[in-house]
Amino acid sequence: MSAGVYHIPVLLNECVESLCIRHGYDYADCTLGGGGHSEKIAELLNEGQKLHCFDRDIEALVAARARLARFGEKIIYHHKPFSDLGKELAPEALGGVLYDLGISSHQIDTNRGFSFAGNEALDMRMDSGSGESAQDYLERISEKELAKILKENSDLEMSGRLARLILSGVAAAKGEDRKITAADLNSAIEEVYASRKKDWNSLKARVFQAIRMEVNSEISEIKKSIEAAVHCLKSSGRLCIITYHSKEARTVKEVLSLFEKNCLCNNNLPVCVCGGNNRKIKKVNKKPVTPCVEELKNNSRSRSASLRVYERI
Numbered sequence: 178m179s180a181g182v183y184h185i186p187v188l189l190n191e192c193v194e195s196l197c198i199r200h201g202y203d204y205a206d207c208t209l210g211g212g213g214h215s216e217k218i219a220e221l222l223n224e225g226q227k228l229h230c231f232d233r234d235i236e237a238l239v240a241a242r243a244r245l246a247r248f249g250e251k252i253i254y255h256h257k258p259f260s261d262l263g264k265e266l267a268p269e270a271l272g273g274v275l276y277d278l279g280i281s282s283h284q285i286d287t288n289r290g291f292s293f294a295g296n297e298a299l300d301m302r303m304d305s306g307s308g309e310s311a312q313d314y315l316e317r318i319s320e321k322e323l324a325k326i327l328k329e330n331s332d333l334e335m336s337g338r339l340a341r342l343i344l345s346g347v348a349a350a351k352g353e354d355r356k357i358t359a360a361d362l363n364s365a366i367e368e369v370y371a372s373r374k375k376d377w378n379s380l381k382a383r384v385f386q387a388i389r390m391e392v393n394s395e396i397s398e399i400k401k402s403i404e405a406a407v408h409c410l411k412s413s414g415r416l417c418i419i420t421y422h423s424k425e426a427r428t429v430k431e432v433l434s435l436f437e438k439n440c441l442c443n444n445n446l447p448v449c450v451c452g453g454n455n456r457k458i459k460k461v462n463k464k465p466v467t468p469c470v471e472e473l474k475n476n477s478r479s480r481s482a483s484l485r486v487y488e489r490i
């Protein structure tokens with residue numbers, strides 16, 4: 178990534194095509210970031226149509242506002258977590274909603290502790306004005322809890338031993354009255370996976386990801402928000418979601434599978450008592466859309482992206 182580029186949007190054309198933008202409807206980009214997807218969407222909107230852009234990171238809003246200034250009042254900015262979607266927008270208010278989950282290149286590359294390659298204090302909050310930093314989080318949780326999140330969020334083996342070593346590094350830093358840094362986590366990871374040197378970078382990335390997900394309550398944010406998004410969509414409206422790892426993808430599929438069913442009765446009931454008419458969405462593609470060879474070549478950070486598209490019935 179060249180210096181000065183906030184974030185290269187992933188699956189850009191695929192997302193915008195999948196949204197099937199229609200005249201007369203408003204849209205939402207729940208993960209504004211550097212505004213790459215929003216810019217392309219805004220270009221397709223007519224006078225009077227609005228694009229609601231959410232980000233909990235003030236730096237994203239500042240950068241995107243500058244990039245998107247020419248669209249004026251067409252864009253409405255929400256410095257909010259996207260779980261507030263249902264509070265900010267009315268039911269059936271939107272023709273389409275986009276999520277490009279995770280963090281931006283800017284967040285990875287700046288000094289906020291998101292990257293295992295950095296040497297700054299571990300903050301990891303997307304909204305650095307609220308909530309608990311990674312440092313506070315690691316000082317508070319138990320070894321058992323940490324082992325669980327390392328396993329569940331990033332599927333890490335030997336999570337118990339890893340949690341023990343990470344927390345002993347955290348305690349040592351506290352004893353020395355200094356902040357924990359990436360180096361503290363990295364040395365625990367290198368010790369636990371000493372025999373897997375060639376995998377260190379990917380293991381480190383997964384450990385950082387697992388902790389970041391907890392610091393930002395990422396899974397509960399996704400659950401709350403996409404449920405709200407289904408209700409915010411008008412009939413035929415599109416819901417487009419890019420995920421970057423298996424826990425995100427599983428969460429999206431699980432939440433949306435409930436809205437794909439007509440009958441919500443318990444399996445052990447002999448007959449349907451719910452009315453059998455609950456289906457709210459259908460899948461547009463059987464398989465998720467992934468980046469083409471060209472995109473993978475130009476943007477290595479797109480390599481784990483998968484786009485799922487649903488349509489409101």
Ligand SMILES: C[S@@+](CC[C@H](N)C(=O)[O-])C[C@H]1O[C@@H](n2cnc3c(N)ncnc32)[C@H](O)[C@@H]1O
Nearest residue numbers: 186208210211212213214232233258259277398
């Ligand atoms: C992958 S980046 C989006 C990049 C954007 N599509 C672009 O083209 O520049 C994800 C963005 O979503 C934001 N984000 C992630 N989770 C969020 C949440 N729960 N609420 C609001 N913003 C969130 C992050 O702060 C980050 O800026």
